[in-house]
Amino acid sequence: MNGLLIAIKSETFIALRTFASKLIVAAPALVAAAQLLLVRLTEAGQQARDSLLGGSNFEADVANNAYGFFVDSLSTGLTMLGLLLVAQAAYSYSYERDIGSIRHILIRRVSRRSLLSAKLIHLHVLALLSVLLLLVSSYLLSGMLWEYSAIVEDGFELISESEIREEITLGIQLALLPLPAAIAFGLLISVSAQSATQAVSTALGITLAIDIFKGLLGGSGPLSLCEFPAFPDRPVLFTIRQSHSARLFRCIDR
Amino acid sequence: MQALSVTGLNKKYGSFAVLDDLNLQIDKGSIHGLVGLNGSGKTTTIECILGLQEFNSGSITALGYPPPQLHLSKGRLVAIFDSPSLHPNLTVRQCLEHALLLCEKPKRSTEDVETLLGISRFRDFKIKNLSLGNKRRASIAQALLGDPEFIVLDEPFNGLDAEGVDDVLELIRTLNRDQGTTFLLCSHQLPYLEQICSHIAILHKGKISHSDTINNLLGNTQTILQLKTAETEAASKVLETISGAELIDIDTDGYLNIRISGADSIAINQAMVENKIPVAELILKRASLAGLFREITSEDA
Known part of the structure; x- marks a missing residue:
């Protein structure tokens, strides 16, 4: 236990003083925010054109619901986070082995088991921080750029805000499931590979290869929900939206 | 311990x-x-x-x-x-x-x-x-x-x-x-x-x-003394009379390579002087780790 604590302290010490950990925490939120801003800019142009032509309709109202943009930005952020975690996990052990710094830790006070456990814990903490930052920033920014509202047609509330939030909460919970698997997969590659370069390229290569072959699962595709890890072309939230709540998202999705 | x-x-x-x-x-x-x-x-x-x-x-x-x-x-x-x-x-x-x-x-x-x-x-x-x-x-x-x-x-x-x-x-x-x-x-x-x-x-x-x-x-390795003189034959004969000194060879530069175990460089020099053999150079090559290492690793080469 003592060795594990020392290993966690060691990981934290390095993380606070290097760039990679900060990138994992901040990059998904930054990219999601950039996406929201770009969409808003594009939309502002579209609205200006529409207002010149005159009129508005239900589709346009739905399209302006902030929940849709919030979910879209989460999809982007979580997809990026999944890939970053795979890459960082693959890099962490193999890089320290490459430069030899891992030897100092192993010889002195930490067993291999404690060291790997510490890396797992450390990467989970980074993932958690990143998700929290992503959620908060995307939620606030979506709310600033659009308006959170229920789906209303002809004065009747078709889907209430609480229903939408429940669905999104479920989606987020399911979307988080692949992250621990992504971390474990990356670390497995990291300890098996012969160099950091090999580890990162192999981990990302396999991740993308799985994504390609996933299509062969056909109707069983949604069962691999935990479509591990979150894949670039079909983000987890996208799948959840389609399979679990098609009606809702048909309305609010753009 | x-x-x-x-x-x-x-x-x-x-x-x-x-x-x-x-x-x-x-x-x-x-x-x-x-x-x-x-x-x-x-x-x-x-x-x-x-x-x-x-x-x-x-x-x-x-x-x-x-x-x-x-x-x-x-x-x-x-x-x-x-x-x-x-x-x-x-x-x-x-x-x-x-x-x-x-x-x-x-x-x-x-x-x-x-x-x-x-x-x-x-x-x-x-x-x-x-x-x-x-x-x-x-x-x-x-x-x-x-x-x-x-x-x-x-x-x-x-x-x-x-x-x-x-x-x-x-x-x-x-x-x-x-x-x-x-x-x-x-x-x-x-x-x-x-x-x-x-x-x-x-x-x-x-x-x-x-x-x-x-x-x-x-201590187990030998110390080598290199002696240079114009009268190599006479010097060789003198060396035979000194116990603990053994002539190994005369190299191409004219140095007499002498293995000394027991004798010392002073005794050898003194013997040369007493026999009126002019000594141009006297170099003591002490045993070194590098020498020992070379000796050991070249044995099976």
């Missing part, structure tokens, strides 16, 4: 046996040098001792711990490797602070070791921006933060300038004398090892071919 005991160590890379029934014992408080040709298995031996490589058979205990449990010694054994093994994006100070986290009982502060190794002015430099010599100093500084009983150094003099080498040699002497720290030094710099080591082990063909105190090892 032994700091290290290696018995019957075997290590193969594929079908190639790097270490073949290697035995090595190191007493506490000694400075033990491990020498060998390139590829003789010195680093492999060290990595097996430190639990960084698995071995095929044999047993190792360092400070009473087998390699997989070495971390239980809680920093009583530390190692300084041939490559500096420091995180390149940390500064020197950060590296030392990181190492401090790993110390059970820090004995020196980061400032102390920076001063000791002469790297105070580089404390805010990133490791990747340091010269190899200063990286090595930082690496040694890291090891000295705690209170290690046993320090393993792989190629400690690589990249160090003359002043750096002197500092490291003095540091090793001081730690050994004042705190009884045991050292295992693995290096190709035989003159430095000869200066500092109490014991030498020569690793050749996967085995420790010779292991003893440096005095015993060098």
